[in-house]
Amino acid sequence: xxxxxxxxxxxxxxxxxxxxxxxxxPVAKAAAKELVACVMDLNAxxxxxxxxxxxxxxxxxxxxxxxxxxxxxxxxxxxxxxLHPHDFETRVRGALRNFHGVKVISIEDGRxxxxxETGKTEDAGSESAVRQAIAIAAPDLVDLIIEGTAxxxxxxxxxxxxxxx
Amino acid sequence: MNPVVAFQTLRRLVPQxxxxxxxxxxxxxxxxQHDHLIDPRTRRxxxxxxxxxxxxxxPAAQYKRVPKQVRFLxxxxxxxxxxxxxxxPIGIAFFVKQTNEGSDRIAAYYPSPAGPVESLLSLEDVHPxxxxxxxxxxxxxxxxxxxEYFILPIDECYRLVGLMRTHWKGLSGGSEVWRExxxxxxxxxxxxxxxxxx
Numbered sequence: 001x002x003x004x005x006x007x008x009x010x011x012x013x014x015x016x017x018x019x020x021x022x023x024x025x026p027v028a029k030a031a032a033k034e035l036v037a038c039v040m041d042l043n044a045x046x047x048x049x050x051x052x053x054x055x056x057x058x059x060x061x062x063x064x065x066x067x068x069x070x071x072x073x074x075x076x077x078x079x080x081x082x083l084h085p086h087d088f089e090t091r092v093r094g095a096l097r098n099f100h101g102v103k104v105i106s107i108e109d110g111r112x113x114x115x116x117e118t119g120k121t122e123d124a125g126s127e128s129a130v131r132q133a134i135a136i137a138a139p140d141l142v143d144l145i146i147e148g149t150a151x152x153x154x155x156x157x158x159x160x161x162x163x164x165x
Numbered sequence: 166m167n168p169v170v171a172f173q174t175l176r177r178l179v180p181q182x183x184x185x186x187x188x189x190x191x192x193x194x195x196x197x198q199h200d201h202l203i204d205p206r207t208r209r210x211x212x213x214x215x216x217x218x219x220x221x222x223x224p225a226a227q228y229k230r231v232p233k234q235v236r237f238l239x240x241x242x243x244x245x246x247x248x249x250x251x252x253x254p255i256g257i258a259f260f261v262k263q264t265n266e267g268s269d270r271i272a273a274y275y276p277s278p279a280g281p282v283e284s285l286l287s288l289e290d291v292h293p294x295x296x297x298x299x300x301x302x303x304x305x306x307x308x309x310x311x312x313e314y315f316i317l318p319i320d321e322c323y324r325l326v327g328l329m330r331t332h333w334k335g336l337s338g339g340s341e342v343w344r345e346x347x348x349x350x351x352x353x354x355x356x357x358x359x360x361x362x363x
Contacts, residue, residue, distance in 0.1 A: 007168065007171055010166055010171035010175060011171070014174045037179075040178055044179070076168065079172070080172065080176060080179060135169050139168040139169050141169060
């Protein structure tokens with residue numbers, strides 16, 4: 001999967017940031033931080049230009065943006081720089097479109113509450129799939145709560161009846 | 166690596182786009198030094214431009230303007246017995262006269278690494294200086310270790326609480342937090358006018 005390397009690269013960045021934070025020399029640390037900030041600023045400016053240019057090309061431009069935001073790396077960076085064409089809620093609902101029996105209870109300030117309606121899906125497998133899909137579409141989430149899964153300790157009546165039959 | 170964790174890693178590296186604060190009422194961008202208003206019902210502070218601060222400062226308004234003056238009290242002392250009776254675990258506390266639906270009460274707070282903690286004891290007669298407080302917007306701040314007493318704006322007390330929260334390390338707080346506290350009290354002293362209540 002091509003996105004693996006994207007996540008791995010960020011993992012490497014995380015390690016390097018920790019190393020940078022541990023540098024004792026305050027001048028070197030400040031320079032390293034500013035270097036990172038400048039490079040990211042340049043990236044953000046370039047991304048912004050891409051979005052602006054695409055916007056000038058009408059339908060062709062929006063198909064281009066649609067294709068770009070399907071890429072996890074591009075989508076994450078557009079969200080990071082506040083340039084993603086879809087808002088948080090739209091992205092979450094979009095990610096859930098392929099899952100049946102998942103009900104949105106609330107989406108508020110980055111906090112998502114969902115309910116998986118038991119019996120309609122293969123629960124255990126689908127919960128982790130739902131989490132993964134949402135994490136990719138909305139990595140800026142604050143909290144994701146999924147109600148009504150096996151962990152809640154609630155055993156639906158149908159499953160008991162089903163087991164006996 | 167989880168996409169959410171990865172995203173947070175990247176977000177920490179993004180330069181602060183617009184550090185300027187905005188007026189909570191009219192959204193105008195604010196200078197680093199600006200007015201604060203307080204909503205006495207929720208005790209929330211709102212950053213405010215000068216025009217809104219003047220506009221909203223009247224007794225009937227929802228918000229009260231927080232004054233800027235700091236007074237260093239020379240006539241103020243609380244006896245050890247009175248202080249001990251408050252059962253405040255650290256040597257720093259602030260007292261506020263709060264209005265709530267027409268009735269006044271004196272509340273005592275002390276900063277902690279988890280935010281401000283309200284002392285549950287009755288504090289009606291802590292000190293006569295409390296009578297001189299403007300309700301909701303001013304506090305009597307006590308620094309027992311140095312024997313210092315201030316009447317200061319409530320937003321400075323919130324800042325003190327914030328300093329404690331952000332600089333506290335480990336079980337005892339570490340030296341950094343106490344250095345920050347010291348700097349805070351030094352700054353207040355240099356800003357203060359001496360009030361001997363004469």
